[in-house]
Amino acid sequence: MASKQQAADQQSLFTDDLFYFILRLRKSRIRSVAERVRRMYPDESPERQARRLIASTSAISFAAGGLVHAPAAVPGFGIVYEGLGFVAGASILTRMHLYLVLEIALLFGKDIDQSERVKELVAVLAACAAGAAAPVAVALTLNPAFAVPAGALAATAVTQAIGESAIRRYKRATAPEAAPVPAPARG
Template sequence: MAIAQRHAGQQSLFTDDFFYFVLRLRKSRIHSVADRVRRMYSDESPEQQARHLIRSTAAIAFAAGGIVHTPAIIPGFGIMYEGLGFVAGTSILTRMHLYLVLEIALLFGKDIDESDRVKELAAVVAACAGGAAAPVAVLATTMNPVFVVATGALAATAVTQVIGESAIRRYKRSTAPKAAAVPAPAASRRQHG
């Protein structure tokens, strides 16, 4: 089937369309943010540049994670809006984290159209789902909506930190120069020879 064909490790057109239309990923925006960070912090390493992105995203995640669950505080009325806000907020936070990972990938010189990115983005979606479930679990156990707002803010921030640091480790490891093969010591060769 032509829709699923790939060229040399590149994402299929279907995958690219899925990211664009369903997840609303705008690769031109991702490229422009990575380029801007490189210009703003040109004297820093990709790891340091990535940490600027993580801090910025964490601040937004903290605010969004709390705001999403604020309607739960309003008795009776809030439960309906909590559900709507939860879905919308989770979608926004997930997309924001997808952008973060792809921006970090670019800072480390990775091609964001490679098929390897698909697995990474799937892991981001899973992490975001886990972070979104934390406030719901708190509400179910405490029945106190005030805790939900704080938990939502903290969970979203923690997810940002975990995703960002994981991306740095992954891309840093994959761009590190390969260690040269070290010959066995002479004494070890004599024993086996």
């Protein structure tokens, strides 16, 4: 019975292959980053360590989000190059956010091989798709020069939202059970 439960708790081989081959998700890298943060800041709480990861990832998101839309500022053929850059940039940002969530999970003592992580990663994919809509809308409707700052700010906002959401989820999951509140005395 225990082996059935253990097998049910593990991600399927298909899921592992999908994350590795399609999204280039490397769990060994994720584990090494989380361990490095723990070594660098041993006296900090998992929440504070996670915020350090979010800050680092946000800086990269800001740069990547702006660079993805920079070709739109070139009159004429800029939109074509922006489309190509958008696909590549969206892939990089998505992968970066997946890593961030799994790194935060490790900081809070979660097993990144559990099937529960799959739902969390699907939520990250949805958030990345929603975050991509804002700069695309700006690029299509306004002056293309606005696409660069909109892309940078949108990517940063998505990173921070994903990171903070992961902290809330894992913090809540590791919080000790609250003591029951006694019913008021009837009088």
